[in-house]
Amino acid sequence: MNAVIIAVVQVVLFVFLAPVLIGVIRQVRATIEGRAGVGIWQPWRDVRKLLAKNPVRATDSSWMLRAGPVALVVSSLLLCVLLPLVGTIPFALVPSDLFVIVSVMLIGVVALALVGLDGGTAFGGMGSSRHMTVAALVEPTLLLSIYAFSIPAGTSTLSVIVETRLLSPEVIISPVSVLALVALSIAIMAETARLPIDNPGTHLEVTMLHEAMILEASGRDLAWLEVGSWLKLAALLGLVGNLAVPWGVLTDFSALGLAVGVVSITVKVLVLGVVLSVGEIFLAKVRLFQVPELLAGSFALAFLAVTASYLVA
């Protein structure tokens, strides 16, 4: 029952938080670049505007254009249900197993790639192809960093991993954990199409990954695609936040603890959003064919983390 309450709270919180996070990221960037910016509520206004439009669809597009956005949103919402964001009380039969979480995330990745192909244009195919290539190459880093996190806790269940780090904070600053966290962060940047892998602020054809896939979508199709991607970013930043700074997360159910959990995860996500935004100012997008090198580097970090935790610890 407690697990259900936490899941509901997480979903509702992140549905409200995700657009705000995007607004914060854009506003911070605008402020630092010396622009006025549009304020942190603009993503909300965008979604409202898109939902009240008649979507335009091509004659050749199939049901995938309708189902793909739903699949993406559902996969992102499932992430919000399964990840220990506000609290670490998991469902008994579907614990927050990291391998399952990655697979749920992949449903969204596949849905987005198929939407990109469904438009039947060169741009959509290009975005889809690049997106899947990056997703394929990021997979080893992702799973190996999960492996590294699972070793101190003895399980790949995320709520147990977070609790272990809460109980023995020395794990967090151990070199193994730092390596794994860096590797995981690079993987998440790639998965959520942020700099330096993709440039979220551009519509320039040679640099696009994510944007190219959603060019043909409009109205509510586009709105759900955007919301799904934002939710994914917010949930994964929440995961990084709870792995790096586990304090504040709810472990024993209480109303006060729930409130603390909600506030702390909100603060963590927004602070990480600001850090991300500031960091992105200093980064340029790397060439598409240098992305594998970056990912190979993060893979090396993750591999080092796993073997070190066996051979050193």
Next chain:
Amino acid sequence: MSGIGAGLLLQLGLGALAVLTALTAAPSLRSRAVGILCTLIAVIGFLTGLGAMLGATGGLRISIALPIDPLLLAPDRLGGLFMLIVSSVGILVSLYSMSSTHGPDASRTAWVAMPVFLVGMQLVPAATDSVSFLLALEIMTLGSTVLLLADHASRATVASAGIWYSAMSQLSFFFILAGFAVLAAASGGTSFTNLQEIEPVPANVAFVLLLLGFGGKAELVPLHVWVPRVLPEAPSHVSAAMSGAMVKIGVYGGLLVSVRLLPDGPAWWGIAIMVVGGASALYGILQASVSSDLKVLLAYSTTENMGLVFLALGASMLLRGYDAQAAADAALVAALLLAVSHAAFKSTLFLGAGAIIHATGERNLDRLGGLGARMPVTAAAFGIASLGAAAIPITSGFVAEWMLLQSLIHGGRLDGAVVSVAASVAMPLAVAVIALTAGLALLTFVKAYGIAFLARPRSTEAAEAHEVPPLMQLSLVLGALFVLALGLLPGPIAALVAQTVSSNPSAAVQSVGLGGVSLPGIGAVLDPLMLVVLSVLVAIPVIVSIIVSALRYPHRTVELPWGGGGSRARPRMQYTATSYAEPLVRVFDDVLKPSRDVQVTHVAESRYLVERVRVEQRVSDVFETRLYRPVLNLFQRYGIVVRHIANGSIHRYLSYSFVALLIVLIVVSL
């Protein structure tokens, strides 16, 4: 006579009847009549296998005049499981072939070979001595070779595929024969039950020989070279049976060796199998991901899947050697689940490819597109099977891969202590290999499904496609349902499968919740049905809001919403399978060694204007060009030399026999 024995005898009888029917039936009736008999054979095999898997004993004993142990067909639980796998694929394929075969595929020869192939595949896992095992293996190979050659008159590539297949399958057969011979010499009998206590040296020799032999049957690198030639050239229902069922015989052989015949091998056996499996998985999926030919793609992906099965098997052997029993058991069950799920999704995928060929005559993805609207049932079945192949939840492939990953991450440690340096390097590497394989498989099947079924048709054949006949649809739907059922109810299935290899199955795998699976030894739980319930719950508000919004703001349909600028965007300008994989070809340039040919034709007046650009890209199999070609060239040169000795003159041959006779007489008299 026991039920198992009766089932086997019935299969043999039905097989003979089917062969007779194929020989005598009128061409118009042949496909239906023999197809129904083949379905019956597979159903009987299914029941027999189920019985054997649940623990029924008994079998068929065939006494022979030779001074060796009698032939005994008495499947144990593991054999029963593989009979079940093979016959389930057999049912799908037989149903499908009744309406898919026409022309040379439906010839008398092809229909005679079909029951022979099916019965041969059933008998291999039933055999409990090496002679009947080898006999059944050859019956199976014979049947499949004839089926492969069905189309040889119309396409030259079929004949070349036939030669490759015969050569490679006989090479595998030679290795298996040699391996069993070593075992028989060491143990003094051909029956599998005698083969327990073997000295290390013959055990090592036999292990290497049998690994090579069964590795060849299971399409592992570097013995996989027949796969990308044979599976695409065979009629699609035969490719489905070969990839879905026949390849599993190689897996069965691997399990037979490592679980039953030589269970307590040294650590390097496990590592050797892991290396071969990992290399096959990576190489197979890499080739599949850059392939534009749908059936070549599926063929290479078979190599990948079998590689994963052997990786799991090797990990289980390695971990058992270090007494990490729980993880070892989980890895072994994962290997079996991978094999079961591969049988389901790969036969569906090949049957789906057959449906596409039936409807369009094309298997080149670059000329397909938009088939989803034209062939909805095929699209749905192919889509579900693709999800299975890409290991996406709630399909069978996902559960199997999840279990393998769980066993690997828990394998490095036992009660908090590191088990060995080898394991703590092997496990992360194996996880990395599986991860990259899974990522590339995702790309491969997004490409296969997205390019073939979504977007706009890239050729008139694709634009004029129509749905296939009902019987073909039925077997596609059945296959897709298998994939979903295995993925939604993994608990009971895994528990059943665990019984076939583990002495204490409930310690390895248990069923929890609504068909969920739990690994008590390593404390991991997964319930796909709960996952479905959760996703339905979060999907309801989204879908309700979409319906509300669709009623208020209906969509508009236009020719091209944006299309990169409008009218220029003809279907030819879409991304094709080749362009989809282009970034990957560049990234893995060193491994794939693609050859690219770009011809630019300029306009006569100016070199700055281009009239036509022609790009051709070929990715060849590195193993074929670097390993097999040199050997084949050597043979060819030898053949040219030998041609002078054997020039066709009867006098010369008679004198050779005379000289040979003389030499024999001299040797005997010495």
